[in-house]
């Protein structure tokens with residue numbers, strides 16, 4: 001849900017981006033990857049070190065609790081150029097850490113990606129324009145049991161695509 005809202009928020013605040021994707025629906029896959037990177041839903045996970053090791057010059061003893069902050073990795077300028085900018089078609093967008101890494105990588109990642117792709121495919125087909133609702137500002141969501149980041153509420157104004165279905169109802 002947070003990832004979907006994150007994506008709708010980006011479309012609603014950038015009309016040019018919305019119309020570009022509407023004209024080129026094949027961009028939805030890369031759009032979804034950049035949403036996942038840019039709006040990292042689960043900010044941090046926890047690990048216990050199984051041996052003495054060293055990461056980035058920091059010694060980590062066996063048994064230490066380590067909190068990898070996935071969101072920081074996704075905003076690392078050594079990995080992603082201009083990380084705080086949403087770039088549609090960023091070449092390495094899918095190298096984000098949003099689903100974790102290693103043996104415990106999110107098992108639901110393919111499903112989450114597919115759900116996002118289908119949702120945005122449907123949205124760009126059926127929505128003529130989308131903007132943020134100036135009367136109802138977004139309510140951020142930060143924290144929770146899995147260090148989530150997103151929106152509790154994100155109100156947008158949608159103008160639907162015109163349809164002939166109202167005049168000629170589909171046979172059911």
Ligand code: HEM
Pocket residue numbers: 003041042045098099100101102103104105106107108109111112
């Ligand atoms: C955008 C949506 C989602 C995000 C951002 C997300 C993110 C994550 C993250 C960060 C982890 C921890 C990975 C690690 O410890 O290295 C995780 C684990 C997991 N996720 Fe997801 N997830 C999402 C959707 C789903 C869905 C749809 C399912 C199931 C239908 C799911 C099932 C799981 C399970 C079972 C684990 C534990 C895997 C393990 O410990 O081996 N997730 N997820």
